[in-house]
Amino acid sequence: MTVKFTEDHEWVKVEGDTAIVGITKFAAEQLGDVVFVELPEVGASFDKGGDMAVVESVKAASDVYAPISGEILEANDALTDAPETVNSAPEGEGWFAKIKLSDSSELDSLMDEAAYKAFCDGQ
Amino acid sequence: MTDTLTLAKTPLHGLHTKLGAKMVEFAGYDMPIQFEGVKAEHLWTREHCGLFDVSHMGPCFLTLAGGPRNDPQAHIEIAKLIETLVPGDIQGLKPGQARLTVLLNENGGILDDLIITRPYSADRQGLLYIVVNGAMKEQDWALMRAKLSPHAELERLDNKILVAVQGPEAEAVLKPYFPEVSTLDFMEMRRMFRDDSECLVSRCGYTGEDGFELLLDEVEGVSFVAELLSDERVKPIGLGARDSLRLEAGLCLYGHDLDSCKTPVEANLTWLIQKNRRERADFPGAERILSQIENGPVIKRVGIQPLDRAPAREGTEIFAGDRKIGEITSGGFGPTVEAPVAMGYVEREFSKTGTELTLMVRGKPRAAKVAKLPFVPHNYKR
Structure with a gap:
């Protein structure tokens, strides 16, 4: 299992041809208290970079982009009733969706953990 | 991205950055949007006491040409002048009383919302303490100067410190410094002194909670605000929580809930127009506004x-x-x-x-x- 990261502060945990995606701890801290998450519908397909979900803090709404292209296999419905999980466990129970990858070569363009850490330190 | 070099700074700017605030541009100023987090700051203000830097706003004195006098008639004279721009009963303010009102254009549209206060001291009549919104202050002051000069003079006080101390513990926090705060009711103001420094203390705010707004000297005020913040009941609060607090309290934010196309009647602020002003029908846009009061907007x-x-x-x-x-x-x-x-x-x-x-x-x-x-x-x- 590999974990990759995007410049939009999303993580992608890859297992075979599926991936679980969410937003990083850095992103969750920047957003502040998450009060609502609009999840993608199961069966919907997204191109890499498409508007996949929305996460709202007290202050504002932010788009969450699809970190990779694919079809939504599952959405984390637990976030509907407990959006604060995005703050408490952004890289665990606060996952957003499970995606069936349509082009696994896209993963090559994402950062590994060390590169992502360096990217955050530079922000 | 806005160039932070061009942004104005309030006298408390250094204190905000030292406290680790996240800063944003607001009304041309580099202002704290949050300190520990919007939700925590919001809840703290409702339960304890929050301190807000609102020095970006536009406090000013509007004074009769010739200066204030020890004469109640001087209040009537200055009130009549400002009443040509607002629909509130300013003549009828008691000494030390404050009132929320709006500047209107000729169509009855709201140019800004503002608080006008009559001084308490008998020898300061003919002066009004006015606080307008930061984002609108240049427009408002230009309008007041254009319409009221040379009968009245405007002194801008926006280099001073204006802080709001809000929440159920605000009175207890301020009492050791200003014992008189306990005597104030909502929308009342007194001039108070701390050592030799003059402060204007009003019992008002924009959170829905009890609280005070203090106009402080720009130099001595910094150490006083730092002292208030050292009280464990007081936390610094950013603009994020200011917005969520005022929204829960149903209070309007100019430029969002109010603008120059909306009248006070449409804004559900008809209560700002006192009976005697309706009868006199002598404010800008009176015809349209009175018709909306009668027929509904x-x-x-x-x-x-x-x-x-x-x-x-x-x-x-x-x-x-x-x-x-x-x-x-x-x-x-x-x-x-x-x-x-x-x-x-x-x-x-x-x-x-x-x-x-x-x-x-x-x-x-x-x-x-x-x-x-x-x-x-x-x-x-x-």
């Missing part, structure tokens, strides 16, 4: 309660069935009510509390209803 500001957890932000379209009947002007999440809250304008026939509405949030219809304002009861001392 076409649109009206209401509270809106989304019925699921999705916040509806400013600009969200409001529908009744298939027909668009209005738009959200302020919306977000209310940490005290633990639910999304919003305000907006709807056609009058849909303005009754409980009316079912549909909000189009990012293309998805979401159920909402017209809600009574405020969302959180006001906790003013009267």
Whole structure:
């Protein structure tokens, strides 16, 4: 299992041809208290970079982009009733969706953990 | 991105950055949006005491040409001048009394909302203490100068420190420094002294809580604010929580809930126009405003309660069935009510509390209803 990261502060945990995606701890801290998450519908397909979900803090709404292209296999419905999980466990129970990858070569363009850490330190 | 070099700084700017605030541009100033987090700051203010830097706003003195006098008639003279621009009863203010009002254009549209206070001291009559919005102060002051000069003179006080100390513990926090605060009721102001430094202390604010606004000297005020913040009951609060607090309290934010196209009647602020001003019909746009009071406005500001957890932000379209009947002007999440809250304008026939509405949030219809304002009861001392 590999974990990759995007410049939009999303993580992608890859297992075979599926991936679980969410937003990083850095992103969750920047957003502040998450009060609502609009999840993608199961069966919907997204191109890499498409508007996949929305996460709202007290202050504002932010788009969450699809970190990779694919079809939504599952959405984390637990976030509907407990959006604060995005703050408490952004890289665990606060996952957003499970995606069936349509082009696994896209993963090559994402950062590994060390590169992502360096990217955050530079922000 | 805004160039931070061009932004103005309040005298408390150094204190904010030292406290680790996240800063943003607001009204041309580099201002703290949050310190520890919007939700925590919001809840702290409702339960204890929050300190807000509002020095970006526009405090000023409007004084009769020739200066203040020890003569109640001087108040009537200055009040008559400002009443040519606002629909509130300023002549009728008691010494030390403050009143929320609005600057109007010739169509009765709201140019800004402001607080006008009559000094308490007998020897300072003929002077008004006025606080306008930071983003509108240049417009407002230019208007006052254009319309009221040479009969009145304007002294801008926006280099001073203006802080709001808000919450149920605000009185107890300030009492050791200003024993007189306990004698003030909501919307009353006194000039008080700390050592030799003059402060204007008003019992008002924009959170729905009891609290005070203090106009302080720009030099000595910095150490006083730092001292207040060392009190464990007091925390610094950013503009993020200021916005969520005022929204729960049902209070309007100029440029969002109010603008130059909206009248006080449409804004559901008819209570700002006292009876004697309606009878005299001598304020800008009086004909249109009085007709709206009599016949009802076409649109009206209401509270809106989304019925699921999705916040509806400013600009969200409001529908009744298939027909668009209005738009959200302020919306977000209310940490005290633990639910999304919003305000907006709807056609009058849909303005009754409980009316079912549909909000189009990012293309998805979401159920909402017209809600009574405020969302959180006001906790003013009267």
